Amino acid sequence: MRQPTLEEVAAAAGVSKMTASRALRGAADVSAESVAKVRAAAERLGYVGNRLALSLSARRTNLVSVVVPSMSNIVFPEVVSGITLGLEGSGLQAVFGISDYDPDKEREVIRNMLSWRPAALIITGLDQPEETLALLRHIDIPVIQLMDLDGEPLDFNIGLSHHAAGAAMGRALIAAGRRRFGYIGSMLGRDLRAAKRREGFAEALRDKGLEWITSSIAPDASSALLGKQLTGALLAGGRDIDCLYYSNDDMAAGGLFACMELGISVPSDILIAGFNGLDLADALPVQIATSRSPRRQMGEAAAHLVRRVLKDGREGVERVIAFTPDIVLGNG
Amino acid sequence: MRQPTLEEVAAAAGVSKMTASRALRGAADVSAESVAKVRAAAERLGYVGNRLALSLSARRTNLVSVVVPSMSNIVFPEVVSGITLGLEGSGLQAVFGISDYDPDKEREVIRNMLSWRPAALIITGLDQPEETLALLRHIDIPVIQLMDLDGEPLDFNIGLSHHAAGAAMGRALIAAGRRRFGYIGSMLGRDLRAAKRREGFAEALRDKGLEWITSSIAPDASSALLGKQLTGALLAGGRDIDCLYYSNDDMAAGGLFACMELGISVPSDILIAGFNGLDLADALPVQIATSRSPRRQMGEAAAHLVRRVLKDGREGVERVIAFTPDIVLGNG
């Protein structure tokens, strides 16, 4: 049951391929009669246009390729939702690839996406290896590096400074009276943005003559369970801590749960701070400190940028859009 | 800076287009010398094959289209991860679309995906309206309906019975001594699988002469915060309840948090039951009851089914793969 072609629809409607093509695309200069006949024929035959042929012929696609590190951490699906939402009604279609936080895989995924000749490319972060950048320099579509701002953008850049976000949180917690800081994180070798936050935070500590009292970093993917386990282990070590900074809110939520089980009062004994401002954080029985990153907005901003550049060209479009996360210290 | 074509690579290598094509695809019957020359030329020119042309010419794509209702509920990204993982190394590429739980939008998304002539299609659930099914009956690619089993599959079907899952949880909770049940959910008009669980649960209650004492259903998307709010409101109503069944674990986690804030002991005063077996549930300070749905496995199973059918045809391939969620009552 091969899909019918435009030619078959045209034949069924008794017009030429071109008239059928124009009719289905709603072009001007087609008689109402032709339009009606073609529409009816298409409907009857169950015609679905072939975008491969369309795109090859028109020498452009409606594809916006998006590469994210993971789908297991809810922040990336949220960014993805923002992009999809922001593209709605534009005729553009987002296509997603997952790099698993692996630079080599990322390059392969990007390469694979480029073979579909997308109209624009959105990738995560600014830390692609030179080999990947070389690949991207060869193409003439808009490339948007999303979510991070700490580095030299290739083309367009939308995001926030994770270094600054970490530093701001560090300063806020010091201002709130905390002095004895521990860090709990995961996968910092691969989640470079989390590493930047940790470094920014550490810098804020150094500025006040402080430093991490203890630090626990696992190689696994972040999760509430991991945060809980690491926190339990760290606290069993008996370090004198009054604040724990986590690589993100998932980990921090787990940390909170560990404290609740151990009877440690949050935030009076230990203040717990994460990053992201997840919906989950708002529901927790005890509020944790966090930085609200505007994930959906960053996604939408990227989508809007793509629409604008594809429609009106790059002239006058700012290369960098900077977001600043809000710090929420919570009821602690 | 137009992307170079195969013809240009061939010219640069001093061979014909066909030899270049074969060399790059690693076909047999090409001299080592030609392969080397072509590879070098491709490398030098930064050649990235054009899949539009490839697919149009070869009359097939390597695309597996996947349509899910949402990316905001972590279970769908997990399924998506499972599919991506299961497709790895096959040369097949998953492409995702989001329906927002809207049947009309779902049809449009499917239509849009079909215009790319995918090799297979994976959609969520069995409850597509007739108009969508009609669209799908016209095509000859494998279609997999994923996650649900309660209904008549179009082609292939992988999932679990949500009705049975709800009923099993109901029976388990009755067996655990609970008698006064409340329900808290969201968006049941659109999340049909949650509605089926609720119905199955209610049937288990009826079998024992019981029924919902109270029920609170919001139109919004599920979240921990919503679960917390609805639970708070419901408990403020002063109903005499000893068990709350939620539409999913996110909602249930919020319910747990509400109880913790209100000083209600879980599970001794109220047992909290959800659905999914999220990672989060394992980290909670008090374990909630849940049914572990094998989301990643369902995704992988779908991917493997696709690989098999595309490779060896449909003969001898079972049409239905049934999963059964494990019930975890927890430490209650």
Place this chain on the structure above:
DNA sequence: ATGAAAGCGCTAACAG
């Protein structure tokens, strides 16, 4: 308002 011709970049099917 409509159609015919040419071609997008690639591969399948033959020939050599």
Place this chain on the structure above:
DNA sequence: CTGTTAGCGCTTTCAT
């Protein structure tokens, strides 16, 4: 082992 020919299904361009 290599090349030639003929499309894939559509749009673009140019006629009419």
